[in-house]
Amino acid sequence: MDELVNKRINQVLKGNQEAFEEIVTLFQQRLYQVCYRMLGNAQEAEDIAQEAFVRAYVNIHTYDQKRKFSTWLYRIATNLCIDRIRKKKPDYYLDATVPGTDGLNMYSQIAATGDLPEEEIERMETQDRVQYEISRLPDKYRTVIILRYMEELPLQEISDILELPLGTVKTRVHRGREALRKQMGNM
Amino acid sequence: MNTCQQPVIHLMHAYLDGDISRDEEQALQQHLSSCPQCNDMMEEFKMSEQLLQSASPIRAPEGFVSGVMTRLPKEKSQAGISRILRRHPLIAAAALFFLLMSATLFSNFSNNQQFSFTKQPNLIIEGETVVVPAGEIIKGDLVVKNGNVRIEGEVDGNVTVIRGSKYMASTAVVTGSIEEIDEAFDWLWYKIKLFVKDVIPSSDSEPTTE
Numbered sequence: 431m432d433e434l435v436n437k438r439i440n441q442v443l444k445g446n447q448e449a450f451e452e453i454v455t456l457f458q459q460r461l462y463q464v465c466y467r468m469l470g471n472a473q474e475a476e477d478i479a480q481e482a483f484v485r486a487y488v489n490i491h492t493y494d495q496k497r498k499f500s501t502w503l504y505r506i507a508t509n510l511c512i513d514r515i516r517k518k519k520p521d522y523y524l525d526a527t528v529p530g531t532d533g534l535n536m537y538s539q540i541a542a543t544g545d546l547p548e549e550e551i552e553r554m555e556t557q558d559r560v561q562y563e564i565s566r567l568p569d570k571y572r573t574v575i576i577l578r579y580m581e582e583l584p585l586q587e588i589s590d591i592l593e594l595p596l597g598t599v600k601t602r603v604h605r606g607r608e609a610l611r612k613q614m615g616n617m
Numbered sequence: 618m619n620t621c622q623q624p625v626i627h628l629m630h631a632y633l634d635g636d637i638s639r640d641e642e643q644a645l646q647q648h649l650s651s652c653p654q655c656n657d658m659m660e661e662f663k664m665s666e667q668l669l670q671s672a673s674p675i676r677a678p679e680g681f682v683s684g685v686m687t688r689l690p691k692e693k694s695q696a697g698i699s700r701i702l703r704r705h706p707l708i709a710a711a712a713l714f715f716l717l718m719s720a721t722l723f724s725n726f727s728n729n730q731q732f733s734f735t736k737q738p739n740l741i742i743e744g745e746t747v748v749v750p751a752g753e754i755i756k757g758d759l760v761v762k763n764g765n766v767r768i769e770g771e772v773d774g775n776v777t778v779i780r781g782s783k784y785m786a787s788t789a790v791v792t793g794s795i796e797e798i799d800e801a802f803d804w805l806w807y808k809i810k811l812f813v814k815d816v817i818p819s820s821d822s823e824p825t826t827e
C-alpha cells in the first residue's frame with residue numbers, strides 16, 4: 431500500500447490532480463473518524479476532514495516520502511481539529527445566547543449538560559455513550575485517547591503525529607485513562 | 618482509599634500499554650489477587666477501555682471524496698504553468714511578447730489624459746460628464762475615459778469608467794457589468810481582457826467570477 435500511495439503522490443507532484451482521488455479514497459475513513467471523534471459533530475467533521483485533504487494536496491511537496499503518509503495526514507487533521515476546538519470555545523460556545531432559551535448562554539448550557547443524569551447515560555447507545563465520554567475529556571487527553579483507542583495506533587506513532595516526546599504521550603494516555611475511569615466510575 | 622496506589626498504578630498502565638516485562642506482570646497479578654481495591658481499579662480501567670473499543674467505526678458520508686476533489690485548487694498553478702511553458706515554447710514566446718506589449722500599454726495609460734467616451738446616440742455631455750438621460754436606452758457598451766458618467770436611464774451593456782467617477786441615479790439600469798478603473802494596473806488588466814476577447818472571439822460570454 432505504501433508503494434501505491436507513493437506512486438500516486440509522485441503523480442500528484444507532477445501536476446496530475448486526479449491521482450489524488452485514490453489517496454483520498456484510501457484514507458477518508460480514518461481521517462473522518464478522527465475528526466468526528468474530536469469534534470463530535472458530523473458536519474464539522476466532514477468540513478475539517480475535507481480541509482485536511484485539501485491542505486495535504488496543497489503542501490504535498492513538503493511530505494517526506496521516507497516517513498509514513500498516514501502519520502503526516504493525521505498530523506494535519508488533528509492540528510485542524512485542535513484549532514477548531516480552540517477557536518469555537520470563546521466566541522461560539524461561551525458567550526452566544528442559545529435561541530429559545532430565554533437568555534441562557536452556552537456557559538449555562540454546558541453547566542446543564544456537562545453531567546447528564548445517570549438514567550439518561552444508561553439509556554444511551556454505545557456510540558453516543560463513547561462520544562459523550564470522549565467529549566468530557568480535556569483536549570490534551572482527548573487527542574491521545576482517540577488515536578490510541580479509536581484508531582488503535584501504537585504510542586510511537588502517536589508521538590510522531592503529535593510531534594511530542596514518547597514519554598509525554600505515555601503520560602497523557604495514562605492521565606486520559608484515569609480521567610475516563612473516574613468519569614465512568616459507576617457504570 | 619487505596620494505600621498501595623503509586624507503584625501499582627504504574628504497573629497497571631504499563632500492562633495496559635502492552636509495555637510490561639514478564640516479572641512485572643507477575644508481580645502485578647499477585648498484588649491484584651490479594652488487594653481488592655487495586656483489583657477494582659484495574660477492572661474499571663479495563664471496562665472503560667472496552668467501552669471505547671466496542672464503538673463501531675464511524676463511516677465518512679457519501680460523496681466525501683468528490684467533495685474533497687471539488688475543493689482542491691484548480692491546478693497547482695506553478696507546476697501547471699511551468700509545465701505548459703516547457704511543453705509549448707510558442708506560448709512562452711507569446712507570453713514574452715505580451716509582457717513587452719503591456720509595457721507599452723502601461724505608458725499609454727499615463728500619457729493619454731484626454732476626456733473621451735464611446736460615441737452613442739442619446740448621450741448628453743455636460744462639461745466632462747457623460748449623462749445617460751432618464752428614459753433613454755443606450756444599446757451597447759459605454760466607456761468613459763478621463764471623465765465622469767451619470768446614469769439616469771438605461772445602458773444595455775457594460776459601463777467602464779477609466780479615471781473618473783460614476784453616479785447612478787435611482788432610476789439607473791445597467792444590464793452588463795460596471796467597472797471603475799483608476800490604477801494603472803487595473804487599466805492594464807482591462808486592456809488584456811479586451812485583447813483576449815479579440816483574440817478568442819468564441820469566449821463571448823465573459824465569466825463574472827475570475
Ligand SMILES: [Zn+2]
Pocket residue numbers: 619621622625648652653654655656
Ligand atoms: Zn493494592
